[in-house]
Amino acid sequence: MSESLVQSAPNALSASDTAWMLIATALVLLMTPALALFYGGLVRAKNALNTMMMSIASLGVVGLVWAIVGYSFAFSSGNQWIGGVDHVVLRGVNVDARGSIPHVLFMAYQGTFAIITAALISGALVERMRFSAYLLFIALWAALVYAPVAHWVWGGGWLGRAGVLDYAGGTVVHVNAAAAALAVALVLGPRRDYGRQALLPHNVPYVLLGAALLWFGWFGFNAGSALGANTGAALAFVNTFLAPMATLVVWMGLDIVRTGKATAVGVATGIVVGLVAITPAAGFVSPASAIVIGALAALPSYFAILYRARTALDDSLDVVAAHGVGGATGALLTGVLASAAWGGTDGALAGNVGQVGRQLLGLVVVAAYSGALTFVLIKAVSLALPLRTVTRAERTGLDITEHGEEAYSHDEGTVLVLPMEAAEPVPSLHSVLEPSS
């Protein structure tokens, strides 16, 4: 979101801006269930619910952390590094204008970003992490990693003042989540079957549906980052419309050249990579530049995915390749193609070569901070709770062991435990079902 809009507070509510931001907030919130479908389809059937729950749970856990401390750490005036405690538990967050929309709405809109950023990390952890440890981790991460980074770029912190361009969160959201994903994946270690068995997506239609809904929600993510119903929002919207189209086409082309067939999982991934890449640039570049960014972004992420699969790094759903590499490509190309005429600062093509350096600075600092602090946080969580499920649970599937449910249950062979019996403690439950014992 353009920093000037966050900072300036003319205290004049605009009805049209408010109307658009109400819708945009709902759109971005939809991206998290969409991510649940995207990730859920990519894992094995026995882990489908656990994987989807990792995203869905973020709606509650990170949403509340945001309301309690996250928003204050990110957007109350503190110092260059972190906001203060003025807005803890939403104190002082009222319906008065922040920019041209009610302050409560601005808080909610920003909250949807925190929720999806934490959920993005889960793609690197699926099929092996204890759910309780995951919940504790994302709660801490949202408050101590996401909120300060959002403050640096958007909340009046030092990266924004240094001139780093990040329209809707290529660095704050995607590079940040990818660095965290890498750190946690390294600490957790690979799934026991990784590299030994084929770990195939169990429902590719879910993956396509998830990618489509992510695209839909992303219009709120990027065009909403204008924080108003204005020309910047329209530009960001159209760039979010065009860039993934280019990525999709190039991705299919790479698939066809390499294997002779365009794949559905590839297309879904291409859409997401295109969306990630245009995110930092959305309101700063021309529509023609958006097509260039989308097309170019396909290349590094495509080959990063091929390469990752040959390594011991079990970044299971390629968070680093899609969001880290895609986000970095987008951030750097923003420095090249940004244009003052379209709402940004001039980039390298317009003679401002230094902008690429500033973009690189933002990337490196955010990735280093996020990676290092995430490493510390996950180690701290491991002192309180076991991080990994046991081998047997990993074999049975985390849906049953972590949630006591199955995504695709059978009704034959199940014995109904009557409500009165279920209310009793578990030991007597067995004696009810097996009267002989």
Add this chain to the structure above:
Amino acid sequence: MKLIVAIVRPERANEVLEALFRAEVRGLTVSRVRGHGGETEPVETYRGTTVKMELREKVRFEIGVSDHFVEPTVRAILDSARTGEVGDGKIFVVPVERVYRIRTGDIDEMAVTPPIPAAE
């Protein structure tokens, strides 16, 4: 000839396949089945409904072999399917009256895998 029917854990199915191929057993049929072998039943809850899952997912292998291949086949399955916990499954060795290979019309020993090499 015998028909070997093995019921194993789904998560061991790949190991069993690999062991069978190593033992040069190449003709087999695999199906997903559900069954109960004395293991404890997980309890699941859906809203207010609590259920015990009496049946667990299993994988059934069916392999027609000539008599001298029964031992190696059974040993391959025993070694690869065992985890040591209740629910590892069963192997049944069943006599077979007659086997036909549909493609060639071969009968009995010539029709099971691996066939007895034809006299050269």
